Every structure is written in C-alpha cells, then in structure tokens.
Amino acid sequence: MASKLPLMIVATVVAATARATDRPVAGDAPYRDMPRIAPIGARISHYLPVPQDAKGPAIDPAKGYRLQELGKGLYLITDNAYQSMFMVYESGVVVIDAPPPYAAHIVPGIREVTDKPITHLIYSHSHSDHIAGANALGKVPTIIAQAETKRLLARDNDPQRPLPTVTFEDRYSLKVGSQVLELSYHADAHEPGNIFIYAPAQQTLMVVDMVFPGWMPWRRFAVAHDIPGYFAQMEEIRKVPFKTLVGGHVARTGTHADVDRQIAFLQDLKAAAAKALGSTKPGEGLDAKTTQENPWAVFDDYIDRVVIQCVNTLTPTWENRLAAYDVYIWDQCYSMEQSLRID
Ligand SMILES: [Zn+2]
Numbered sequence: 001m002a003s004k005l006p007l008m009i010v011a012t013v014v015a016a017t018a019r020a021t022d023r024p025v026a027g028d029a030p031y032r033d034m035p036r037i038a039p040i041g042a043r044i045s046h047y048l049p050v051p052q053d054a055k056g057p058a059i060d061p062a063k064g065y066r067l068q069e070l071g072k073g074l075y076l077i078t079d080n081a082y083q084s085m086f087m088v089y090e091s092g093v094v095v096i097d098a099p100p101p102y103a104a105h106i107v108p109g110i111r112e113v114t115d116k117p118i119t120h121l122i123y124s125h126s127h128s129d130h131i132a133g134a135n136a137l138g139k140v141p142t143i144i145a146q147a148e149t150k151r152l153l154a155r156d157n158d159p160q161r162p163l164p165t166v167t168f169e170d171r172y173s174l175k176v177g178s179q180v181l182e183l184s185y186h187a188d189a190h191e192p193g194n195i196f197i198y199a200p201a202q203q204t205l206m207v208v209d210m211v212f213p214g215w216m217p218w219r220r221f222a223v224a225h226d227i228p229g230y231f232a233q234m235e236e237i238r239k240v241p242f243k244t245l246v247g248g249h250v251a252r253t254g255t256h257a258d259v260d261r262q263i264a265f266l267q268d269l270k271a272a273a274a275k276a277l278g279s280t281k282p283g284e285g286l287d288a289k290t291t292q293e294n295p296w297a298v299f300d301d302y303i304d305r306v307v308i309q310c311v312n313t314l315t316p317t318w319e320n321r322l323a324a325y326d327v328y329i330w331d332q333c334y335s336m337e338q339s340l341r342i343d
C-alpha cells in the first residue's frame, strides 16, 4: 500500500498539467495597432454619441407609432426602428409590409386617416421581421410579391406570413383608383425577391434593408445575401428620381444625400479592406509549430490583422459621420475582406 501512494500523486500531477496546457489562452498582448473600438464579442463600455442628423421625429409613447404623410394619400408608419407604408385610394387602402413590432398599430394608424378597407398587401421581401405582422391586418384579398419571395415563403411555411396571391418577375404596376405603385426587381442583393416599391406621384421609393439614412448599415451589410449584388443595387437606388426614401429601418426617411453618403462609405470600406489584404502577410508572429500544423489558426490570425488595419483606416473619416459606426465596423470589415477573397 505504502509504495502506491507516490505513484498516485505523480499521476494526478501529470493529468493536471495536461489539462492546463490543452486550454486555449488569449494572447498575452493584443495585436499590434489594436483599435480602441471593441472587437466582436467584447463588451463596449462607452458608445459613440448618435449624431443629430441620424435622429428622427419623436414617437408619442402613448400611441407607440408615428404617421408621416409622404404626399397624395401615401403615409409612412413607424415605431422609429422599423418602417412600413400605406396608400389610400378612392375605394380602399394598400399596405406595404407589416413589421411585427407595431403590426397591431397599423389598422389604428390607417383609421386615423380613412375608414376604407385594406384591399392589397405588398411584401417588400420574405423576412419575417418585416412582414410577419400580416395577420394583424385581417384577411387581405390580394397579396403581391416577387416570385422569389413566394418561393421562399412556401419553403418557410409560416402561418404568420400568408402566401402571396399575385406574383411577378421583373415589373408590376399596381393601379388602384387614381393611385399608382411601380414594383420592380433588381436581382439578388439583400435577399432574392427583395423589390423596389416606387410611388411616382409622391416621388417616394421604398427599398428595405439596403440604405440606413444617417446610420451604419446593420451588421454584415445588413446580412446581405449577395455582397457584390448589394454594392450594385446601391447604384440602382441612386438612379431612381425619388425625393423620399423609405429604408424599412431607423427613425427617419432618407434622401439622395443619404444614399450618396452610404455609397461613399462602402467605397472607402472596399478600398481599405483591399489594401489591408494586399499588405498583410499570413503567419507573421506565429510560432513554427502552429504555422506547420494549424492552417485554420494561421488564417484566423491573418484575417484578424487585415480587419484591424481596415478598421484603423476607416475610423478617422467615418466614426462621426454614421451613427453606430463603433457597433458594426468590425462586422463590416470582416464581411468585406471575405467578399473580396471569395466572391
Ligand atoms: Zn430583410
């Protein structure tokens, strides 16, 4: 018995040592030139202030929504985070999108303006956060969407998102009474089936999840399905002769100046990521063992250093020009460098 005791102690010590060295350890020192803005997964303790120009008119907290007349019977309805529209014509109302956060307020909002029935619902695209409040409108006789949206909705099989009754491929002109809405499809960008909804008399364009007036786009180009398509579609938006842009998010509508500013940011981002990819070397600063046996680690370390350079290049120009620059700049640089490498 006595001779076994020291052996047990040795075995325990060996096991403990093995466990300690198998644990991943954060770097003793951060990467060189680490930005002040907290990276993905790290808590931000102090956010950059939201510029005045990114803010919109206040919401009446008792109502929970705000109406904004866009001209000739067309209205924006918003909770200052999501945006949708409705258009009143001689014998009814056309609703465009039904975001769940304020879906229950859409009918009361319409009733502030008219008693006419809702005859049409248009889906901008299939995502539930913009249309899954459809049932709050009651049974709508005609639901219009692009064909890809119907395909995706049939796949998703969600009772909160009833299937379109009318679909189109490239263009659809909705004429109701004296009102007109021109729907058009400009290929995949945010999502297949995401359309432009243009009201020519009101010079208003609604395109959802593409332009964020005054704000940094939501993370990863607003989770764009196709990033080169997203860049191309920004130029399509620029060509439309609108006065008012309804982007589906944030607290205010947009203008051509907002589109131009977002395109300028996207161009700077692309240039910064391309430059960083070109001037960064994989494997630099890593030990020989890791370099030889762990290509995932080599690549992860390389991309981190590319993205750090991308963030550092953009920060002086953009940190005060787009609200929430600090919240999503790391995401945008990670998405941009990946798109440049593989698309
Ligand atoms: Zn979406």
Ligand SMILES: [Zn+2]
Binding pocket: 129, 130, 208, 209, 248, 249
């Ligand atoms: Zn959205």
